[in-house]
Amino acid sequence: MIPLRTPATPYYSSHPMSDPRVRLVLNPQAGSGAARRKLPEIVRAFQKWGVAYEVAGTSGPGDASRIARASFDDGIDVIAVAGGDGTLNEVSQAYLSDDGTPRSGPDLAIIPIGTGGDFKRTLGLSGSIEQAVERLSQAKPRAIDLGVLELDDHTGARAVRAFVNITSFGMGGVTDKLVNEAPKFMGGKAAFFIGTTRAMFAYRNAPVRVAVDGKEFVNGPIFNVAVANGRFFGGGMMIAPEADPSDGLFEVVALGDLSRTAALSLSTKIYKGLHIGTQKVSATRGKVIEAESSGTTPVLIDMDGETPGRLPLRIRVAEGLLRVRA
Numbered sequence: 001m002i003p004l005r006t007p008a009t010p011y012y013s014s015h016p017m018s019d020p021r022v023r024l025v026l027n028p029q030a031g032s033g034a035a036r037r038k039l040p041e042i043v044r045a046f047q048k049w050g051v052a053y054e055v056a057g058t059s060g061p062g063d064a065s066r067i068a069r070a071s072f073d074d075g076i077d078v079i080a081v082a083g084g085d086g087t088l089n090e091v092s093q094a095y096l097s098d099d100g101t102p103r104s105g106p107d108l109a110i111i112p113i114g115t116g117g118d119f120k121r122t123l124g125l126s127g128s129i130e131q132a133v134e135r136l137s138q139a140k141p142r143a144i145d146l147g148v149l150e151l152d153d154h155t156g157a158r159a160v161r162a163f164v165n166i167t168s169f170g171m172g173g174v175t176d177k178l179v180n181e182a183p184k185f186m187g188g189k190a191a192f193f194i195g196t197t198r199a200m201f202a203y204r205n206a207p208v209r210v211a212v213d214g215k216e217f218v219n220g221p222i223f224n225v226a227v228a229n230g231r232f233f234g235g236g237m238m239i240a241p242e243a244d245p246s247d248g249l250f251e252v253v254a255l256g257d258l259s260r261t262a263a264l265s266l267s268t269k270i271y272k273g274l275h276i277g278t279q280k281v282s283a284t285r286g287k288v289i290e291a292e293s294s295g296t297t298p299v300l301i302d303m304d305g306e307t308p309g310r311l312p313l314r315i316r317v318a319e320g321l322l323r324v325r326a
Contacts, residue, residue, distance in 0.1 A: 020077035022053040025067050027083035035082050035113045045133035068094035072105045082111040089304035092162040100160030102318035109136040109325045119165040122230035123326045136325045143320035144245040153309040165304045166233045170224040173300025175199040176307045200260050207294040212286035223255040227289050241273030248319040249285045256280035289315040
C-alpha cells in the first residue's frame with residue numbers, strides 16, 4: 001500500500017516535480033474506503049502518463065479546503081480530487097477569498113471515487129481512473145462556472161460558500177441531512193433513495209419566494225427548488241437536463257406544491273430528465289437567484305450534498321472561474 005500522509009506532510013512520488021505539478025487531494029473515506037484502496041491504482045496511472053504528483057490525504061472536515069488553499073501558494077498547477085462531490089465541494093471553497101470574492105487558482109481534475117459522483121456525469125467522465133488521469137495529462141482545460149452562495153448558517157450567521165454542482169432547498173436539504181447522518185456502505189444511489197424516502201415523511205412543503213435576475217419565479221409552497229450548474233444530483237437524478245456548467249447561467253428548477261404521491265411518481269421521470277413542464281414543475285435560467293422563506297419553519301439548503309444552513313439565500317455565478325481538465 002502506498003503510504004498516505006497528512007495534509008501537512010504529503011506523500012511525494014519519485015517523479016521529478018516538473019510541469020504540470022499535480023497535488024492529489026484524497027479523501028480516504030470516500031466510497032466507503034474505496035479511495036484509499038484505489039490509491040495504488042491512481043499512482044500507477046500517474047506514473048504511466050508521466051504525471052509529477054504528490055498525495056495529500058484528508059483526515060476530517062475542512063482538510064480538503066486547507067490543502068487546496070495551500071496549493072495556491074505552493075506552485076501547484078493541478079489539484080486532482082479523489083473523492084465524491086462533497087470532497088470536490090470542499091476543494092471549491094479555496095476559490096473564494098475570505099470575503100467571498102471569487103479568485104482564480106490551479107486547474108482542477110476529478111478522479112471519480114465517492115458516494116455520489118453526480119458532477120462527473122455532467123462532465124461525461126466515466127468511473128475509470130486510467131481515463132481520468134489520461135484526461136488530466138492530455139486534455140485542454142475547460143472553463144466552467146462556480147456558484148457563489150450567500151446564506152444563513154446553522155447558527156444564524158451570514159456565510160458565503162462556493163458550489164460546483166447544485167444548490168437546492170426544501171426537500172433536498174432535509175434529504176441531505178438524513179443521508180449524511182446515515183452510513184453509506186450501501187453505495188450512493190441506495191443511500192440517497194433511502195434518505196429521500198425518509199425525508200418524504202419528515203418534510204412539509206414550505207412557502208418560499210424566489211426571484212431570478214430580479215423577476216419573481218416562485219411565490220408559494222414548494223417541494224424543492226434546485227439552482228443547477230450541473231445536471232445531476234441525489235445519486236443520478238437528472239434534475240436539470242439543460243444545465244451547462246460553462247454557459248454563465250444557472251438552470252433553476254422548481255418542484256411546486258406536490259403531494260408525496262405525486263412526488264414519488266415524478267421521481268422516475270426525474271432520473272430520465274423528463275419532468276420539466278409536467279404539472280407543478282417549472283424551469284427558468286439566470287445569473288442571480290434570491291430566495292427567502294415566507295413561513296415560520298426553517299427551510300434547509302442542500303449544497304453539493306452538504307447541508308450548510310438555511311434560507312434566506314442569494315446565489316450568483318462566477319463565470320468561467322474554474323479550469324477543469326476533463
